Amino acid sequence: MTVHSFQEHFDEKMDKDQAIEAKDWMPDDYRKTLIRQIAQHAHSEIVGMLPEGNWITRAPNLRRKAILLAKVQDEAGHGLYLYSAAESLGISRDDMMEQLHSGKQKYSSIFNYPTISWADMGAVGWLVDGAAIMNQVPLCRTSYGPYARAMVRICKEESFHQRQGYEIMLTLANGTEMQKKMAQDSLNRWWWPSLMMFGPPDADSPHTEQSMRWRIKRFTNDELRQRFVDVTVEQARILGLTIPDKDLKWNEATGHYDFGTPDWNEFYNILKGNGPCNKERLDVRRKAWEEGQWVREAALAYSDKRRQRKEKKAA
Amino acid sequence: MSQKADSKREWPLWEVFIRSKAGLDHKHAGSLHAADADMAIENARDVYTRRMEGISIWVVESKYIHASDPGDAEILYEPANDKIYRHPTFYNLPDELTHM
Numbered sequence: 479m480t481v482h483s484f485q486e487h488f489d490e491k492m493d494k495d496q497a498i499e500a501k502d503w504m505p506d507d508y509r510k511t512l513i514r515q516i517a518q519h520a521h522s523e524i525v526g527m528l529p530e531g532n533w534i535t536r537a538p539n540l541r542r543k544a545i546l547l548a549k550v551q552d553e554a555g556h557g558l559y560l561y562s563a564a565e566s567l568g569i570s571r572d573d574m575m576e577q578l579h580s581g582k583q584k585y586s587s588i589f590n591y592p593t594i595s596w597a598d599m600g601a602v603g604w605l606v607d608g609a610a611i612m613n614q615v616p617l618c619r620t621s622y623g624p625y626a627r628a629m630v631r632i633c634k635e636e637s638f639h640q641r642q643g644y645e646i647m648l649t650l651a652n653g654t655e656m657q658k659k660m661a662q663d664s665l666n667r668w669w670w671p672s673l674m675m676f677g678p679p680d681a682d683s684p685h686t687e688q689s690m691r692w693r694i695k696r697f698t699n700d701e702l703r704q705r706f707v708d709v710t711v712e713q714a715r716i717l718g719l720t721i722p723d724k725d726l727k728w729n730e731a732t733g734h735y736d737f738g739t740p741d742w743n744e745f746y747n748i749l750k751g752n753g754p755c756n757k758e759r760l761d762v763r764r765k766a767w768e769e770g771q772w773v774r775e776a777a778l779a780y781s782d783k784r785r786q787r788k789e790k791k792a793a
Numbered sequence: 794m795s796q797k798a799d800s801k802r803e804w805p806l807w808e809v810f811i812r813s814k815a816g817l818d819h820k821h822a823g824s825l826h827a828a829d830a831d832m833a834i835e836n837a838r839d840v841y842t843r844r845m846e847g848i849s850i851w852v853v854e855s856k857y858i859h860a861s862d863p864g865d866a867e868i869l870y871e872p873a874n875d876k877i878y879r880h881p882t883f884y885n886l887p888d889e890l891t892h893m
Binding site for chain 1: 801802803804806823824825826828829832839840841843844860862863864
């Protein structure tokens with residue numbers, strides 16, 4: 479088969495909504511784009527453990543602590559599913575680590591905000607995981623098989639994350655005046671960054687068309703953002719909290735909420751590395767990687783030694 | 794055996810297969826890195842069975858999996874296409890016929 483007919487075969491699969499598997503031929507750009515997207519997603523899960531890990535030892539009771547531990551452990555698992563999916567495209571785990579630490583590969587900007595109160599554990603679960611789910615559910619049907627299968631597993635588990643976050647908000651919102659204030663303050667700080675999680679407006683998102691064609695993106699940034707606003711307004715109402723947007727208004731004609739514009743300058747600034755926690759997050763990851771080096775080496779040395787002993791015995 | 798070469802060596806990749814309950818097959822769940830088989834099983838427990846997804850785990854180092862070439866799909870599977878007489882629905886039998 480010539481490259482041309484490989485390409486035709488690939489296009490036909492795209493048209494017929496068929497999956498691409500690791501050993502199938504795929505265009506270089508498809509492979510590169512997927513590696514970038516999956517690695518970024520994996521890094522987001524791993525870096526995303528940090529803002530929540532911050533509160534494990536300070537959770538208000540044992541129930542909350544056990545739940546938060548389980549949630550952070552899930553994020554680690556999600557990172558691992560995704561790293562494996564990316565590796566099936568021919569990049570090594572170590573390469574991805576290096577590219578995270580050098581800044582060549584990114585992670586979601588949302589994790590560059592600090593978690594300064596316990597209420598943030600509620601808002602992160604409710605809003606950040608909520609936005610992530612909105613982004614991720616369509617990816618369960620993405621064209622690359624290993625990615626789609628990882629997403630199915632992840633989406634099943636994320637639902638608990640969002641619900642436990644909402645429960646924290648509900649408890650605070652129905653608590654003392656002080657607790658309610660904490661919950662509102664947290665919503666105020668996380669609302670706009672959550673809207674930014676869907677990425678820049680469609681007009682400034684040049685790769686959307688190609689990604690939609692490849693089914694590695696199934697809805698545009700603005701479509702998903704609108705959907706998120708529509709469902710979250712009602713959830714905030716049940717909490718009795720106010721969404722910090724004076725332009726938020728039901729639009730009878732469109733059947734959707736109109737809402738204000740996030741501060742995209744802030745978004746691009748954080749993307750460039752100037753967010754409140756960019757440096758701290760990467761420093762922590764680098765330190766963990768460097769200080770874990772001897773463990774990785776020791777485990778290999780131990781397994782080598784055991785294998786050699788076994789071979790000697792057999793001989 | 795230089796230090797440098799060692800530090801560049803990654804833990805090998807393993808494929809994980811999980812039996813979800815007694816009586817069912819082990820099914821491919823995903824892959825992970827581990828230094829040896831014991832660690833692979835422990836890691837598989839943590840990564841793939843946090844919610845009672847399984848009662849038994851198999852791990853196989855990925856390099857030992859031999860797979861068919863997707864380019865051979867036509868040669869391998871096409872011949873089954875024109876042998877529809879292998880399916881019970883191929884046969885036209887009277888409607889009143891029962892227990893068959």
